[in-house]
Amino acid sequence: MADNSLPQTVVSCETIVEIQSNGAVEAPFSAIISKIPRFPLNLKGFGTDRGYIAPRVVSIGPYYHGDPKLREMEEFKCTAVHHFFKGSPEKQDKYKEKMISPIASDARGYYDVLEGISDNELCNIMLADGCFLLQFLDYMTGGTSPEEDKWLGPKIQQHYMNIMGDMMLLENQIPWPVIEGLMDQRGLTTERIAHWLTRGLNDNWSKDDKAEIPKNWKPSHLLSLLHFCKVGSKNLPEPTDKKLSAVFTGAAELAEMGMKLEACNTKLFSDISIEGHFFGKLSLMPLSLDPSSASWILNLAAFEMCMATNFGASNYVNAYLSVVALLIEKEDDVCVLRTKRIVTSSMSNKETLKFFKGLAPVLMPGVAYLLFTQQLEDFKRKRWMRIAIYRFFYTNAKAIATVLSIIGVLAGIFKTLLSLKQK
Template sequence: MNLTGIKIQEMVRNTRERLEADFSKLGTKIHRFPRGLRGVNERYIVPSFVSLGPYHHGSPHLRETEELKHAAAHYLCEKSGRSVEEVYGKILSIGTEARSCYADGAVAKFTDAEFAVMMFLDGCYLLHYMDMDYQYALLYNRMTLSTGPCMLRDMFLLENQLPWLILEALTDFFMPYPAYYIVIGLAKNFDITPQYLSDSDSNGARVSVDELKIYRPPHLLGLLRYHLIGDMTGKDHTHSLTCSSLASSATELAEIGIKLTANSKTWFADMSMQRDPILCGQLSLAPLFINDANACWLVNMAAYEACVSSTTPADGFVISSYISILAMLVDKKEDVHELRTKHLVNSFFSTHELLVFFKDLARHMRLGYRYFVITEKIEMFKRERPVRIAVHRFVYNNFKTIITVLSVAGVLAGIFRTLMSLKQHQP
């Protein structure tokens, strides 16, 4: 082998080894928003009020928040009785490990000291907001009362995350309880189960508090997703799929005899398709409350899945599958109304806004394993019951006419019986 060949071989081998080493740390990284989902609304990607971490640090529209970070850091240190130098020193000592959590070269422009200052200020600011401390009127007004919805969006953006080890270190200084308790409370915004905050393992929550205690997420967004779905990835993959992706709207499912129902006590993103032996089927989904904040969370959890999932068919596209099924069900406003009527979706969004949200998002979404499981079961239902479906569709689409005809027939039968009765009584 000539010299050029040796250099090429060494180059490709070294590149592969570097990529594999980086890939082995996939779950610990703070990723950029994946290119495949970049067609979604930019408000779900770029922070609107505060930058957390290096990706959007220094953006002109976020600069006014920087002074608030200083005030939050000073207030937390003063309140806790810890000096700024002590807390900053701790962050500086773990700065190298924190730098390695970011997925691209965005940290290269910061010195170690500059990076530690950014982590210190951003982390203090985030923890102060999460603690909802209303004693300091300036910060409570600027961070919560006037910009609370913006903060709820920004803190769970994929590109706006801080390494968990930073939050963990600061929590030890400033908070009497672990950060995951706050995430548990915020997750209630999805309105999953009535007893969602209970510590009981039997309350319907996918992950118990004990499991959260030992789980080490890469960041807050990862913790939110884990709390909502737990170890759903890699389970229930017991049969091969034909990968059918034929769409069936809520209206079509109603026509063929598949009822939509909301799970009364289930885990977020769970869904099932059941068939009774005679005629009907039932598609059961976890109910969803959606507003501007948790619409953003859904998008970014799906983006996070696209970054870290690496196996097929036992993939990690759980949130993506759930969103894709909801998008499949809505082709027109009547379908959205059906989801509202069945209490599958609750929202302050208008019917049109919900339709646009799900359809626009699904265009860029990877179809996960659970999506194919459900659509295959729907297609199997159609293939195995053509006659019964035809009868059900006819009755469903002509129900009013049938009722009218039966009513007229009933009236005519009544008149006929009356006439016959009168005739029998005639002399």
């Protein structure tokens, strides 16, 4: 029996337009210039309760700069800058003047509000945060020297999980030009960073996997780089029926249809597919879920909401989460997804269920979800006879088994009587 607390999801193009026109988020959907906006209002309650919005140990960017709770890591950033420029104030000042200062005025366009922060202070923030972030990434990807490991390693190992979560918060970002300008100093590349980031959300990641970044494409910040790596550049087709309102009740309906679940080999949120001839197969990206990756996932969904255009055409993370939420109606469904290796979670079944069910009502799945439900409806329409027959046997399996067992008993009695009569 399905959990009645999980509402059915009804999505249409008109619904998507209505959600956007009502201003469900703080940052306008058309305001693409604001590349590091504040967290969307409709996700704020869910994110705040779980600590997925504000940083725990380190601020990156101006939004949380100066927070007393983050003072320990703020002091450590000074050490990071000192080591980054090998103890040379001259190199530091030269780099700040040549690379960081020209970015400062443009950087203001990345943020919603920067009241009370001068250009010079913004330069200092970006320099310190950039140096710390690059050294953390270099350390995590195995690029630091033994000498650096001595002073950098103990601090990172102490706060490793919290830093991992903080660096992917939507409100805790610095413009990519700052990161890119510092990468050459460390020998880091975008591909190397992207390659390491992708392993954080996939259980089937291997060291041979490579992130392909187009040469003519630049991310807005680190979170947008992760989004590109996990979504790709897939172009969505137009829905064949823009008035379609697709109602999908979840795992129970799929089971009645004979639809099998399978983890696909790819590692993109956008790879949701339905295929099969006699019966169907629903393939989803395998997802590794823990408190840190859960924060990444929520912030990826928030980033999509703030950047959405064309009815949320690129909201693949929102669509993926919506589909998984529909597949999970009770704790037993979490076990099924674990068995299929679609969701591997370090959290309990109850916590995993609570995460997806709590998130589902505030997501904005957009056209990607609409197309998925439309594909499902097309599958049902073309195979309605097969599905009806399968559903009859599926829903009456116990009754049919009982009848067959009774027939078996009666057949045995009849056979015994017949043998006695012959004797």
